Amino acid sequence: MERVRALGHPLCAGLDPHLERIPPPFRSGSMDPGHPATAEAVERFCVAVLDRLVDKVAVVKPQAAFFERLGWPGMRALEAVIAAARERGLLVLLDAKRGDIGSTAQAYADAWLAGDRADALTVNPYLGLDSLEPFVKAAEASHGGVFVLVRTSNPGARDLQGLRSDGRRVFERLAEALAPLVERCVAPRTGWSSLGLVVGATWPEESRRVRALLPRALFLVPGYGAQGASARDALAGFAAGPGGRLEGGIVNSSRALLFPAGAEDADAAGWERALDEAVARAAGELAAAAQEGPASGS
Amino acid sequence: MERVRALGHPLCAGLDPHLERIPPPFRSGSMDPGHPATAEAVERFCVAVLDRLVDKVAVVKPQAAFFERLGWPGMRALEAVIAAARERGLLVLLDAKRGDIGSTAQAYADAWLAGDRADALTVNPYLGLDSLEPFVKAAEASHGGVFVLVRTSNPGARDLQGLRSDGRRVFERLAEALAPLVERCVAPRTGWSSLGLVVGATWPEESRRVRALLPRALFLVPGYGAQGASARDALAGFAAGPGGRLEGGIVNSSRALLFPAGAEDADAAGWERALDEAVARAAGELAAAAQEGPASGS
Numbered sequence A, B: 001m002e003r004v005r006a007l008g009h010p011l012c013a014g015l016d017p018h019l020e021r022i023p024p025p026f027r028s029g030s031m032d033p034g035h036p037a038t039a040e041a042v043e044r045f046c047v048a049v050l051d052r053l054v055d056k057v058a059v060v061k062p063q064a065a066f067f068e069r070l071g072w073p074g075m076r077a078l079e080a081v082i083a084a085a086r087e088r089g090l091l092v093l094l095d096a097k098r099g100d101i102g103s104t105a106q107a108y109a110d111a112w113l114a115g116d117r118a119d120a121l122t123v124n125p126y127l128g129l130d131s132l133e134p135f136v137k138a139a140e141a142s143h144g145g146v147f148v149l150v151r152t153s154n155p156g157a158r159d160l161q162g163l164r165s166d167g168r169r170v171f172e173r174l175a176e177a178l179a180p181l182v183e184r185c186v187a188p189r190t191g192w193s194s195l196g197l198v199v200g201a202t203w204p205e206e207s208r209r210v211r212a213l214l215p216r217a218l219f220l221v222p223g224y225g226a227q228g229a230s231a232r233d234a235l236a237g238f239a240a241g242p243g244g245r246l247e248g249g250i251v252n253s254s255r256a257l258l259f260p261a262g263a264e265d266a267d268a269a270g271w272e273r274a275l276d277e278a279v280a281r282a283a284g285e286l287a288a289a290a291q292e293g294p295a296s297g298s
Helices: A002-007 A036-053 A064-068 A071-087 A102-112 A129-142 A157-161 A170-184 A204-213 A268-292 B002-007 B036-053 B064-068 B071-087 B102-112 B129-142 B157-161 B170-184 B204-213 B268-292
Strands: A011-015 A059-062 A091-098 A120-123 A145-151 A193-199 A217-221 A249-253 B011-015 B059-062 B091-098 B120-123 B145-151 B193-199 B217-221 B249-253
Touching: A011 A036, A011 A268, A036 A059, A036 A064, A036 A071, A036 A268, A059 A071, A064 A071, A064 A091, A064 B102, A071 A091, A071 B071, A091 A102, A091 A145, A102 A129, A102 B064, A120 A129, A120 A193, A129 A145, A129 A170, A129 A193, A145 A157, A145 A170, A145 A204, A145 A217, A157 A170, A157 B170, A170 A193, A170 A204, A170 B157, A193 A204, A204 A217, B011 B036, B011 B268, B036 B059, B036 B064, B036 B071, B036 B268, B059 B071, B064 B071, B064 B091, B071 B091, B091 B102, B091 B145, B102 B120, B102 B129, B120 B129, B120 B193, B129 B145, B129 B170, B129 B193, B145 B157, B145 B170, B145 B204, B145 B217, B157 B170, B170 B193, B170 B204, B193 B204, B204 B217
Parallel strands: A011 A059, A011 A249, A059 A091, A091 A120, A120 A145, A145 A193, A193 A217, A217 A249, B011 B059, B011 B249, B059 B091, B091 B120, B120 B145, B145 B193, B193 B217, B217 B249
Antiparallel strands: none
């Protein structure tokens, strides 16, 4: 939050290296997912992205699936990308949506939150509160964070998260149940909790309801840009912070930044320029929406 | 199911290589999780387990977290263990509980279900039915299977899965919503669907309710043995198959097989003997329970 305040915008850059979209200067041969050279190409591409993001965003969010897709060389690339981001002073939120019970949850927490790995991890709450505890404990020990899926940005979020239960929705019941964990993880310096929530930009009304239930939880907001939500929608669950500027989490953009329209066949310099412009545009949009203050509907 | 019928029992051997429990003959140095030699030791241990399981069980279930815990060398070990299991004629159900949306779910499905990786994968349904579709499509293409978490074995399963919604529980609403996917994946040869469900042995009454909703879905049943459920509990959701024997899925046991009591300090031969006995005991218990037919309560 301190970095977001200093930058004046909550943009988080998602590192989703879709193989078929990686620009020509970074490609290697046929980009066969089974070939170790492909993972090396993905790593080079991601590090080039990181080089452009220094001092421009507070947080980057590598998407584990795109690395896992490449087998163990992909996981080696993911570790290298995480290390490169941290060397560049960028916080790393690993989007892996892990979740399991007992010692298995502990193994996932040790894998990604212990030691020098990610600063924070996304987790899936379907298995219940006891399944979250090892992640929260590991985050507390490493001064990291955990972001629990609450209301995801996809249409299918309705199927289970949107079921009615006792006059509310399942995602609201979950948010209520998370209150003690959120409170436990509040950092006195910023007033925000390092137990965060994933709340999609595509559901602004629901974001406001979750915010009312959990005023101190940071939101990771996916769905801005490529999934059709506006900057205003993305900040629906934010609240006025210092200077009246809206704050309350980070807003992710992946494809629109990494693969800017019109730069598909650009050379390295052309792609860098397009990426810089896309980052500046998204940061500017979000900064402006944060300055405007709460939407009239809230 | 054909292999389970031939063996006469539904035992699935879980490969959960807890570092601190790996027997002395397989250990390497201090078993530091950050050292590549540790992943090699884990691989050797798992392959030794596989060698004892040939023709004894139909399916093995590696737990991804314990490999991921070891960084990319752990993922390399996981790939080697999966390949070794398939070479030995064992089906591989990877327990990774992955879940995401759109192209990200597709990346996880490609990672584990495409080509020569696992025969089946566990997935988490919190993101909704659209998030399951890429996994089901990949399984159809590879003649593999998908097991959706429905009612997990841990106490916290109550928190979200057990919420009331419209007179039923969330896990029952989910089971109902899965019906079209289950039907779509029924294999004519056995009558069972390759869209399966995770239903914990610790909730026998709930297992019967899920079975009533989805008569053709295979169950992966965790919680037998170490988590306290009996063989009878584990088969609560099974139904009479050919010859009147109960069938309907596979029952997992991990720790009780891999780390049998009393063999903690055994040499390799002693550990092998203890493992063989533990496998024979669990298989025998489950075979007997399957022969007894439905419990009176069902």
